[in-house]
Every structure is written in structure tokens, then in C-alpha cells.
Amino acid sequence: MGRSKIRKQDGFSLIEAMVALTILAVGLLALALLQTTAIKGNALAAKSTVATQLSQDQLEAFRHTAWATLTSSAAAGYN
Secondary structure, three states, X not given: OOOOOOOOOOOOXXXXXXXXXXXXXXXXXXXHHHHHHXXXXXXXXXXXXXXXXXXXXXXXXXXXOOHHHXXXXXXXXXX
């Protein structure tokens, strides 16, 4: 019985706290990068939507144009 018993220590050591803080920082950095990527993706999607709508509007204008009024600019130079 001459041996001393090792006491169980409660709480966190400084190393454990630093490791936990590092893991938390890496996770928050990943979320920040994800947010930036999402914002860029949303901006690209908005531009794509506008371009699609403009092209659809132009196609509708072409559909409502009479065939007799349509001319070819390439053929006009060869008369």
C-alpha cells in the first residue's frame, strides 16, 4: 500500500481546449467558404435566369413576326 493512487482529474487541460478551438475554427472557416460559394452560385443563377428570359422574349418576338417581313442580310448584298 505504499503506492500512491493516481487521482482522476476533472476538467480540460490547455492542450485539449486548444485542440477543440482549432477544430471549431476549421469548421467555421469551412462554413464561411461554403457561404461565399453559395453567394457566387446564386449570382450566376440569377444572370442565367435573366439571359434565358431575354432569349425567350426574343424568340417570341420572332414567332409573331410575319414570314414576309423577314429578310436575310446576307442575301441583300448580292442583288
